[in-house]
Amino acid sequence: MKKIDFPPEESMYRTALVELLYQLADDDFILAYRGSEWLGLAPHIEEDVAFSSINQDMMGHAAMFYQLLEDLGEGDVDDLSHSRKTNERKNGVLLERVNGPGHYLGKHEFDWAYTVVRHYFYTQFKKVRMDSLKTSSYQPLADVAVKVRMEIYYHLLHWKTWFLQLMQSNSDSRGRMEKAVQRVWDDVDSLLCYGPNGDDIVKAGLIEAEDKLLQRWKHFLTPVFEAVHLSIPEKLKPAAASGREGVHTKDLEEALAVLSEVYYMDTTASW
Amino acid sequence: MSDTVINQQTEAENYKRFMKKIESGEKIEADDWMPDDYRYTLIKLISMHGISEIMGALPEKEWVPRAPSIKRKLGIMAKVQDEMGHGQLLLRVTEDLMKPTGKTREDIMQDLFSGRLKFHNVFHMEAPTWGDAGLIGWLVDGAAIISQTNMLHASYGPYARALKRICAEEVFHAQHGEAIIMALAEGTEAQKTMVQEAVNRWWESLLMFFGPADASTTGSSKQDTTIKYKIRSKTNEDLRQDFFSKYIPRVKSLGLTIPDETMYFDKEQGLWVYRQPDWSKFKDIIRNKGPKSQERLQLRIHSHSINAWVRDALSQ
């Protein structure tokens, strides 16, 4: 991709850029939040510790993307992450889904299979996305992508290991994993699309086209799927609402209420 | 007959050698010979310490998703992660000690669930506000630092090494707690009230943290055995006094009040004089009859059971 000497004030470019940055920031932020609900409750103590590092890394990445928005005058990092309403959020719907029914402090049904599959799919997509962003026309974003990429290697190894092992163990586990894969396929389109401003985002040279990333993503998934004798669907189920246009589920609304509870006690106070 | 005599001599020799080692400051390792009461004292102490870390993740965990900014969310995530990590280190130490008994981590969890294995009194208490999240980091971890540094030179090598790692991380925890508390204490009236209420709520639990001064209060105390075997050096009361000396001036300097108007420092004795907590309440709390005991235990049991399939799947 060639660098475009667009001044960031230029309106169409800026709109597209801001749009993409919200998608990047909100994606990492909400999935890191979902991950943080698992803290202390993972299937194994050692894994709990490892998983938490990944959640911290991801929330750190979200903070870097929110910072780029702050630098563009969109508002303060904490306001951007804590005060934007459901219809202002741009994360893919896949990432906002609950870990399972129930509250994180009560009789929840958090699903480790769903967590492993969702994180594996997302992390592989994130890798492809950061690879493409390395040559983004917006240099500050390209710089952030290079940094974020560094930590994805571990995340990917971690989730791929869990994915392969649970897929290849007993039939109970296999059944749960296949069900989780199906649920994630149903939503995955929400992740891969750039939303209503998608054409402008690509035209502005901010990132390569959706289908290019999709092909690359499938290319990386293929050998793993072959290893566990699963096929990748030819066509993805189109998402009814992707989230990129601000249409979300009740899950997100509830998550936002929890994550901003203390923040809203006094938005002008220092916490 | 003669065999028994030889073994008895060996036992006595082993004991002599063991005590000599301890007294000269050498460390005992997992595979070394040790008297049974040393082993069982350690198992009891370290399994309770370890499981308290695991249970201790829960009150703060309540505030992880709700922390008021990205920085606070990251800080509290890292802190609760450390609690789980400390649990990991301590359970590993316990599991190695339990080896001759054939028990594993699963047995430790089952002992917790059945109530046989107790967890620390502070983790049975409610943490209803963000102020409590800060206070746990500041004063509960502060108290933990005092009691854990007291065992940094424990005669049992694996425990001493785990504590060295743990104490290094506790320094971060205390600072994380201080940062939250100072922001609140320097903040709005509502924020100041939030901290003061948290102090009031936690005061009695903090007094109980170090345990009763002697067995006469609650009927049992392991402190004599742990001192004899050089696992720890100070008594419960020594530690409580250390805590007062380190933290009372700090609490007061932030404009907070200690909820014990009778408390003062007696210069002649060099001791803090304070109102005793209700030790019968302490006994109830550690028997899982505290305000949050059952709820937290149920959450732990529940998450262990809904994830059992993962452990089953990878057991083959």
Place this chain on the structure above:
Amino acid sequence: MSAGGFYQEFEVFSKRTDSTPLQYQFSLLAPNQELAFVMAQENFMRREPVADIWIVKRTDIRKMTYEEKDTLARLDNKDYRNAKGYGYLKKKWRKYEQNMLDEKEILSWGGEKKGEKD
């Protein structure tokens, strides 16, 4: 995947930098080597730099028993193995107006200047 249950014991070793020796960290439980491997760094080295990690299944380690540690003791009568036992040569070389090539001198031949190492 491995036989013998979910809670297998693994010992974790790591190097802080490429040029530092391998150091023992701690042990962890995992169902197999691959999962032990993906959990090791975050459990024991999440706040420090790491250049390499080794995972060893505990049952593959031949450790010493308490009694076997008695086999480690040696008498302090083996000067002939060390430079210390040949210190008298210094004086002899002086007679030939030569400096002794001692350890300090010989190890300096690697060409490293002071403070260059690591």
